[in-house]
Amino acid sequence: MISSPEAHGIGGQADLPISLELAVSGAVAALVVSFTVLIVAWRRPRYDDTGRIGKPGRAALPVLDQITSSSYFRVGLRVLGLLIAAFTVACAVGGQNTLTNPFFGIVYVWWWVGLVIASALLGPVWRAISPVRTINAGIAKLAGSDPDVGLFTYPERLGNWPAALGLYAFVWMELAYRYPTELGSVRLWCALYVGAMLVGGAVFGNRFYERADPFEVYSSLIAKLSPWARVDGRLVLRSPLANLSTIEPRPGMVAVVAVLFGSTAFDSFRESSFWVKTYQDASVSKVLLDNLALLGFCLTAGVLFAIACALTSSKGEVGRRDLPCHYAHSIVPIIFAYILAHYLTLFIDVGTQTLARASDPFGKGWDILGTASIEPSYWFSYHPSVLASIKVAAVVIGHVVAAIAAHDRALTLLPKREQVTGQLPLLFVMVGFTAGGLFLLFSA
Structure with missing residues (x-):
């Protein structure tokens, strides 16, 4: 990453107000108790794959509905996305090959992490501002064609596999590549991404972005945790669980969640004293070990989840091989957590540092945005126990929400006689994810 470990490694095991063992035990107990309560109190599915077994949601304020549905609002977001993209390109082309170049912060922090937070609060942000969508639409308009319709129909069997590969390519560059902070390397990755997206959009139309754009798929998945949705063209407020249930079980969906979950777990693991000692004592390069470990974490997350889902049963409408895709939506709260x-x-x-450096994108001593004097407060550095508590709370809440989503889906898939025992394999895996995730977070 572009920052030192202290930038996101504070709030470790020593800063917990309780011991790590008690934190893990409490988190596992909370998950098990939640599952028990669900078995007793949640006996009928409340959401189908449209999120609408229950109420569709509460209508948002009419003014919000009018603003967000207007063409001016949509065009404004497109223009904003193009402006941010143009500024990023300017930093990549004209900026210095140092970590003070805001290009690195825009890519690794604003794009990768900020997009997730914005999507969880506001909805599918990348779909709304995506510059590649906007450029593709502009090219199609000039050519007199429809951007929704490409030369060919997007193959359904591909599903989200291209997005999974794209996400893995990004986390590989960030976590396992030898030169993740070389301007040329990151610039080349972004250029390849834009090129692939423009070609894909021209060939398959906008369906390509929905299924294959790694950042749109990522943003849209996390957006299902937001309280916003459009139902029958109206903006509504409703439970994130209802939104989660609308995630389509496509091929490659398990690979997407495995890459997102596994790479974040590996990022914690690579800062642990065990891993540092391992590559210091190893006879092979750290880069090779990082590559193997990153791949191993992603594969392990995906395989464990897929096996747990396949060990359940269904009413016959969904085959065992397809079950993991139908439960994959339940991992999204864990990923966000x-x-x-x-x-x-x-x-x-x-x-915050990136915002300050954005005022001087070319290292000329400028202050074009008036933000050059802004400095991080490092508040969590002085309150590590608060940060440690937030970490535990986020992980526990994420897993509890995941358990609820998986339970509701199980009620629609499992025969009545197996609606308790059939969920146990998935519960065991989630317990393992909870304990392992907390251990990795606090061993860094």
């Missing part, structure tokens, strides 16, 4: 727990201080501190 770990992103928040692991990168919160990075986003606040380095994100």
Whole structure:
């Protein structure tokens, strides 16, 4: 990463107001108790795959509905996305090859972490501001074609696999590549991303972005945790659980959540004293070990989850091979919880530094945005026990919400006689994720 470990590694085991063992035990107990309560009190599914077994939601304020549905608002967001993209390109091309170049913070902090937080609060942000969507729409308009319709129909069997590969390519550059903070390397990655997205959009239309754009898929998944949704064209406020249930079970969805969860776990693991000692004593390079470990974490997360889902049964409507895709939505709260727990201080501190450096994108001593004097407060550095408590709370809440989402889906998939025992394999895996995740977070 572009920051030192202290940027997001404070709030470790020593800063917990209780011991790590008690924190893990309490988190596991909370998950098990939640599952028990669900078995007793939540006996009928409340959401189908449209989120609408229950009420569709409460209508938002009419003024909000009018603003967000207007063409002016949509065009404004498109223009904003283009302006941010143009500024980022200017930093990449004309900025210095040093970590003071805001380009690194824009890519690694604002784009990767900030996009997640914004999507959880506001909805599918990247879909609304995506510059590649806007450029593709502009090219299509000039050519007199429809941006929604490409030359070919996007193959359904591909599903989210291209997005999973794109996400892995990003986390590989960030966590396992030898030169993650070389301007040329990050610039080349972004150029390849833009090129691939523009070609894909031209060939398959906007369906390509919904299924294959790694950042749109990522943003749209996290956006399901927001309280906002459009139902029958109206903006409504409703339970994030209802939104979560609308995630389509596509091919490659398990790979997407495995990459997101596994890479965040590896980012914690690579800062642990065990891993530092391992690569210091190893006869092979740290880069090779990081590559193997990153791949191993992602594969392990995906395989464990897929096996746990496949060990359940269904009413016959969904085959065992397809069950993991139908439960994959339940991992999204866990992903957000770990992103928040692991990168919160990075986003606040380095994100603030990036805002300050954005006023001087070319290292000329400018202050074009009036933000050059802004400095991080490093508040969590002086209150590590608060940060440690936030980490534990985020992980516990994320896993409890995941358990609820998985339980509700299980009620629609499992035969009545197996609606308790059939969920146990997935519960065991979630318990393992809870304990392992907390251990990794606080061993860094």
